[in-house]
Amino acid sequence: MILYFSGTGNSLAISRQLAERLDEQVMPLNRAVTLDVSHERRVGLVFPCYWFNAPRAVTELVPRLRLSEESYVFIVIPCGAQAGNAIWTVRRMLAAKGIDVAYSHKIRVPDNSAVGFGRNPNEQVWKFDCYAGRLKRIAADIAAGVRRCHYAWWGAAGALCALPTVQRRTLPMFTPAVDTDKCVGCGLCAQVCPQGNITLADGKARCGGNCTQCLACVHFCSHQAVVINSKPTPKAHQYHHPKVTVGDMR
Numbered sequence: 001m002i003l004y005f006s007g008t009g010n011s012l013a014i015s016r017q018l019a020e021r022l023d024e025q026v027m028p029l030n031r032a033v034t035l036d037v038s039h040e041r042r043v044g045l046v047f048p049c050y051w052f053n054a055p056r057a058v059t060e061l062v063p064r065l066r067l068s069e070e071s072y073v074f075i076v077i078p079c080g081a082q083a084g085n086a087i088w089t090v091r092r093m094l095a096a097k098g099i100d101v102a103y104s105h106k107i108r109v110p111d112n113s114a115v116g117f118g119r120n121p122n123e124q125v126w127k128f129d130c131y132a133g134r135l136k137r138i139a140a141d142i143a144a145g146v147r148r149c150h151y152a153w154w155g156a157a158g159a160l161c162a163l164p165t166v167q168r169r170t171l172p173m174f175t176p177a178v179d180t181d182k183c184v185g186c187g188l189c190a191q192v193c194p195q196g197n198i199t200l201a202d203g204k205a206r207c208g209g210n211c212t213q214c215l216a217c218v219h220f221c222s223h224q225a226v227v228i229n230s231k232p233t234p235k236a237h238q239y240h241h242p243k244v245t246v247g248d249m250r
């Protein structure tokens with residue numbers, strides 16, 4: 001069983017590719033029917049890295065997971081560059097439940113946060129070239145039951161990002177807001193939001209207070225009506241994994 005969390009589809013696409021090679025099922029972590037996977041022989045967790053750490057949506061759900069000590073547990077992080085403390089954080093949380101992570105790895109994929117810095121994530125699609133080979137090796141390791149955790153403890157960068165003063169500056173930078181002049185109230189953003197954080201009121205989308213900053217709403221909006229940092233998002237800068245559709249994210 002592979003449990004994933006995904007905003008723009010990288011983690012979903014990688015979960016599917018791993019599942020195909022490993023003959024496993026995939027299930028969205030945030031919409032899972034049950035978090036009791038204690039009967040599974042092998043459990044994978046695939047999720048992005050945000051600000052050198054694991055997304056809040058993931059760290060909130062991990063304590064509720066029911067896993068068996070006998071299961072082979074692995075973590076794969078599709079990230080723009082560095083997984084930071086993401087693997088370390090979840091590994092530590094599972095260790096507190098008596099679960100040992102057998103294998104972990106990161107994979108470099110287009111960085112969907114580039115849009116927040118005025119850059120185009122689509123310019124990084126060259127990363128797909130290296131990811132195919134990496135994914136094949138990771139799947140082969142997992143299939144062979146290799147026990148090896150590849151992760152770095154990004155103490156300084158990870159700890160810096162976790163500082164309340166830094167968070168006060170960075171979090172609003174990446175918290176989406178709706179441009180009501182552009183919003184047509186189609187509700188697409190509400191459908192793709194993995195947190196169920198967007199509602200429609202008076203024909204316009206409205207973001208609630210439970211945003212995990214996955215940027216799904218920013219990248220999938222057909223009217224470029226969801227902005228971050230008060231800046232419009234050009235259509236050319238909107239990104240999602242090319243093999244993932246809106247329907248897959250619902």
Ligand SMILES: Cc1cc2nc3c(=O)[nH]c(=O)nc-3n(C[C@H](O)[C@H](O)[C@H](O)COP(=O)(O)O)c2cc1C
Nearest residue numbers: 007008009010011048049051052079080081082112
């Ligand atoms: C708010 C935010 C912060 C991010 N921080 C990092 C980071 O610290 N390191 C990194 O390598 N990638 C970072 N990324 C990029 C994502 O980890 C990467 O694009 C990931 O594949 C997105 O997964 P998804 O398509 O499944 O949502 C960040 C993305 C977002 C939205």
